[in-house]
Amino acid sequence: MRNVIIIGSGCAGNTAAIYTARANLKPLVVIGHEPGGQLSITTLVENFPGFPEGIDGPVLVENMKKQAEVFGAEYVYGTVDQADLSKRPFRISIEGEWHESRTVIIASGASARWLGLPNEQKLIGRGVSSCATCDGAFYRDRKVMVVGGGDSAMEEANFLTRFASEVTLVHRREHFRASKIMLERARANAKIKFLPSTLVDDVYDISKNEVTGVRLKHAGNGKMWDQEVDGFFVAIGHIPNTKPFKGQIDLDHDGYIVSHGGARTNIKGVFHAGDVQDRSYRQAITAAGAGCMAAIEAERFLEAEGH
Ligand code: NAP
Numbered sequence: 001m002r003n004v005i006i007i008g009s010g011c012a013g014n015t016a017a018i019y020t021a022r023a024n025l026k027p028l029v030v031i032g033h034e035p036g037g038q039l040s041i042t043t044l045v046e047n048f049p050g051f052p053e054g055i056d057g058p059v060l061v062e063n064m065k066k067q068a069e070v071f072g073a074e075y076v077y078g079t080v081d082q083a084d085l086s087k088r089p090f091r092i093s094i095e096g097e098w099h100e101s102r103t104v105i106i107a108s109g110a111s112a113r114w115l116g117l118p119n120e121q122k123l124i125g126r127g128v129s130s131c132a133t134c135d136g137a138f139y140r141d142r143k144v145m146v147v148g149g150g151d152s153a154m155e156e157a158n159f160l161t162r163f164a165s166e167v168t169l170v171h172r173r174e175h176f177r178a179s180k181i182m183l184e185r186a187r188a189n190a191k192i193k194f195l196p197s198t199l200v201d202d203v204y205d206i207s208k209n210e211v212t213g214v215r216l217k218h219a220g221n222g223k224m225w226d227q228e229v230d231g232f233f234v235a236i237g238h239i240p241n242t243k244p245f246k247g248q249i250d251l252d253h254d255g256y257i258v259s260h261g262g263a264r265t266n267i268k269g270v271f272h273a274g275d276v277q278d279r280s281y282r283q284a285i286t287a288a289g290a291g292c293m294a295a296i297e298a299e300r301f302l303e304a305e306g307h
Contacts, residue, residue, distance in 0.1 A: 001100050002028050003307060004298050005092050007080050008107035008241075010037020011284045012274025014064035015291030016105045016298075021071035023299045028101070029068070029075045030094055032241075036061040037109050038275070039284055041131045043159060048284050060284070080108070085248045085267050093244075102307060103298040106245065106257065106265070107273040107291060110238035110282075115147065117202045120234075127211025128203060128232045132156035135231070139164045144231035145214060147200055149173060153235040154182035160233065161191040168227065170195045172219055203232050240276050254279070263294035271297050 003025040006013045009032055020027040034040065042057035051060075065075065082093040089100040112130035114120055120128055129135040132146070136159055144164045146157045149171035157169045169186065174196045176183050186192050201215040201224060213228045240255045250258040250266040257265055257277040265272055273294035274287035 001089060001102065002026070003101065003302055004028070004103045004105060004295075005030065005090075005099060005101040006105045006107055007092070008032050008037065008109055008274070008276070009035055009061075009065065009075065010107065010109050010274060011039060011061065011064065011287035012109070012276075012291035012294070013037070013105070013107035014061060014068055015288040016107055016273050016295040017068035017073040017291075018064065018071065019292055019295030020105075020298060021068050021073040023295070024072075025299065025302065027068075027073050027105075028099065029073055030080055030092070031075055031077050032108060033079045034109070034111070035077075036065070037287075038238075041133050042155075043133050045284060057284075064288075080244050083244045083248065085245070085270055088269060090270065102269065102305070103301055104270045105263075105273055105291075105294045105298060106242075106249070106270065106276055107287075107294070108241040108276050110240045110275045112234065113237045113239050115200060115234055115236065117200060119203050119206050122206050123203055123209075123211055123232070126209055127230060128234070130234050132159045132233050132235075135233075136160050136163050139231045141165050142230035143168070143228065144233060145170055145227070145229045146233045146235055147171070148235035148237070149176040149178060149196075150235070150237065151178045151182045152237070154178045154186040156233050156235045157186050157192050158182075158189055160231075161189055164191070164231070167192045168195055168229065169193065170198045170200060170216065172199055173197060238275065240279075242276060252279075263290065263297045269298075269301055 004027045006029045039057035039061040044054040046054040078095040084091040140163045143166045145168045147170045197219040199217045205212040217224045257272045263271040271294040273290040
């Protein structure tokens with residue numbers, strides 16, 4: 001029987017692990033399908049306080065894990081496939097193996113959203129990607145496309161100009177939701193060509209088992225045309241990882257956990273932390289803060305229950 005199981009090993013999960021481990025609660029942290037969460041697939045993080053020169057995302061998140069391990073947090077590889085939160089102790093299945101715990105902190109984050117194009121999934125890893133930092137180096141002196149109008153799209157496009165000869169940034173509207181600084185940085189980059197009010201109809205070529213081009217459509221007049229590209233990066237946001245908790249934890253219409261104040265969910269003893277609940281701020285530092293809140297609430301809950 002565990003005091004606390006933390007689901008997720010991003011900023012939120014690792015911070016919850018540091019706090020609960022330091023409170024001697026010996027947390028079990030489920031690493032999940034994306035070890036280290038979204039920071040593990042980013043480059044330089046410039047806005048996490050304490051690092052005036054910035055710090056590489058993977059280093060930052062690995063340091064958090066090491067810090068939690070110093071205090072006795074235990075990490076287990078695997079993903080949560082089922083959860084029974086109907087009674088206590090709560091039961092969590094990690095790849096079919098059930099574990100019991102007095103409290104649970106859900107810090108399972110959110111995963112990349114895809115466009116849903118007919119050929120998109122078939123070409124993942126063959127030119128279609130959701131992670132420029134993972135795959136960008138394959139596109140040295142080649143032409144790539146990035147889809148999206150938020151900060152992620154700007155960041156991916158900028159990053160890809162380190163390798164690619166040309167980056168086309170496709171967005172479905174005229175207006176970009178990216179922050180001013182990120183948008184300006186992308187606009188100032190001569191290698192990035194902006195293609196607003198444009199939809200992607202499909203990506204080719206499954207017969208060659210690699211990306212050779214895309215079919216585009218103007219959002220206003222419906223005109224269609226083809227463009228040759230070697231790489232196709234989708235940066236259109238994320239979907240919260242809440243599937244195992246559906247029907248038990250209160251979720252909103254997009255699947256994000258509904259907070260019941262602080263880090264509380266609708267179930268006493270089950271807490272939320274990070275992007276799995278936060279559709280507004282979604283920053284490394286806010287996720288870390290949320291992990292801290294969840295840990296403190298779990299600690300207080302256990303204390304009140306006499307553990
Ligand atoms: P986002 O802000 O939600 O932007 C998603 C973009 O994808 C939007 O422009 C949206 O278009 C577009 N989109 C969504 N679904 C689409 C579809 N089916 N077809 C075509 N386009 C679609 O997501 P994000 O860029 O991943 O950013 C998430 C959060 O992380 C934000 O708070 C952001 O500030 C933060 N972030 C920060 C940094 C940084 O500071 N270094 C880097 C990355 C992310 P519409 O605009 O038309 O809705």
